[in-house]
Amino acid sequence: MDRLSELRRPELVRRMAERLRRMDAPPATLMEVCGTHTVAIARHGIREALPEGVRLISGPGCPVCVTPQEQIDFFIALGGSGRRQAPAERTGRRGAETPPYSVRLATFGDMVRVPGTEKSLEQARAEGAEVLVVYSPMDAVEAAAREPAKEVVFFGIGFETTAPAVALAILEAKRRGLGNFSVLCAHKLIPPAMTALLESDVKIDGFICPGHVSVIIGSEAYGPVAARGPARPGKPCVVAGFEAADVLGAVRMLLAQIAEGRAEVEIEYKRAVRPEGNRKAQEMMAEVFRVADTRWRGLGTIAGSGYELAEGLAEFDAARRFEVKLPASAEPAGCRCGDVLRGAIEPPECGLFGRECMPRRPVGACMVSSEGACQAWYRYRGQEMDR
Numbered sequence: 001m002d003r004l005s006e007l008r009r010p011e012l013v014r015r016m017a018e019r020l021r022r023m024d025a026p027p028a029t030l031m032e033v034c035g036t037h038t039v040a041i042a043r044h045g046i047r048e049a050l051p052e053g054v055r056l057i058s059g060p061g062c063p064v065c066v067t068p069q070e071q072i073d074f075f076i077a078l079g080g081s082g083r084r085q086a087p088a089e090r091t092g093r094r095g096a097e098t099p100p101y102s103v104r105l106a107t108f109g110d111m112v113r114v115p116g117t118e119k120s121l122e123q124a125r126a127e128g129a130e131v132l133v134v135y136s137p138m139d140a141v142e143a144a145a146r147e148p149a150k151e152v153v154f155f156g157i158g159f160e161t162t163a164p165a166v167a168l169a170i171l172e173a174k175r176r177g178l179g180n181f182s183v184l185c186a187h188k189l190i191p192p193a194m195t196a197l198l199e200s201d202v203k204i205d206g207f208i209c210p211g212h213v214s215v216i217i218g219s220e221a222y223g224p225v226a227a228r229g230p231a232r233p234g235k236p237c238v239v240a241g242f243e244a245a246d247v248l249g250a251v252r253m254l255l256a257q258i259a260e261g262r263a264e265v266e267i268e269y270k271r272a273v274r275p276e277g278n279r280k281a282q283e284m285m286a287e288v289f290r291v292a293d294t295r296w297r298g299l300g301t302i303a304g305s306g307y308e309l310a311e312g313l314a315e316f317d318a319a320r321r322f323e324v325k326l327p328a329s330a331e332p333a334g335c336r337c338g339d340v341l342r343g344a345i346e347p348p349e350c351g352l353f354g355r356e357c358m359p360r361r362p363v364g365a366c367m368v369s370s371e372g373a374c375q376a377w378y379r380y381r382g383q384e385m386d387r
């Protein structure tokens with residue numbers, strides 16, 4: 001039996017859950033910062049296996065959810081059917097082009113239904129915007145290559161997991177001399193967000209660190225979270241895989257660290273994650289991006305928590321290539337995605353959860369995305385609240 005099949009054995013999961021439930025653990029609040037973990041925890045009922053006094057809360061681990069409203073509005077506006085956008089407001093910075101643009105918007109499917117201030121990409125498409133749902137950033141490069149007369153802008157969202165594929169696409173567009181391809185770069189970096197959360201009013205005693213992100217950045221990247229300095233104690237970090245047994249094991253490892261007064265970075269997901277990560281992917285990201293202060297939905301601007309394109313690649317940067325003037329963006333009334341994303345509340349504490357807001361008619365980003373905490377709660381725990 002291979003390792004994965006072994007981890008999925010119901011008998012093993014049952015035994016691990018029972019062992020965890022009976023663990024003599026200190027009271028603790030643990031945060032997962034990965035949308036895939038959020039879904040796994042809800043799907044497998046991991047919360048029911050926690051010892052008394054131990055809580056699991058979700059953090060900013062859903063890539064679609066953390067993308068701030070103003071970047072979504074900007075992207076929609078690029079397609080020409082954005083809110084209150086007279087052609088005169090769209091002034092190109094490239095001499096050869098004159099507004100209005102004919103921009104094809106390329107994005108991952110999860111983003112299409114996320115509400116902007118006035119509309120989603122889905123609604124923009126219904127009004128005539130060209131929205132291309134792609135499975136890979138390279139699909140957007142191919143679309144640009146097929147129709148050189150048409151601008152293609154790819155929405156680069158997500159964490160260190162997706163950034164290498166976007167970097168590769170930009171390098172490929174450069175290699176092929178595609179002058180009609182660009183990226184709206186909204187990539188976020190997980191470790192700085194974790195450190196920022198420790199400075200906030202949310203009580204966190206340990207982190208379940210994301211598996212996919214850690215394959216790229218390595219477990220060493222969480223060193224500053226576990227060891228912040230004498231005046232500001234760090235918190236235990238455990239990198240986990242995505243099977244129920246992985247998450248149960250990671251929770252147990254975190255509780256053991258807390259009980260022993262340790263704050264270290266440990267790897268539960270040893271079959272995929274190395275301390276140093278994937279050096280080749282890191283080198284490619286360093287070539288294409290530079291670290292920048294970045295805004296997150298719910299967390300505000302965090303120093304050094306995102307990417308923008310390196311100076312030498314400015315021609316592929318949609319934010320520099322197109323200028324779109326928009327009124328201030330606004331979150332949907334009553335939506336508390338920001339509080340959900342920083343772990344300040346659980347989804348059912350939002351007054352709209354399961355009432356005005358549910359997966360088939362979402363109000364906020366956390367209910368749209370399959371990795372959003374609100375959708376995960378609703379799908380696996382909250383259907384009874386659908387009235």
Ligand code: SF4
Nearest residue numbers: 336337350357364374
């Ligand atoms: S339930 Fe809906 S409106 Fe409330 S925080 Fe979640 S996504 Fe936002």
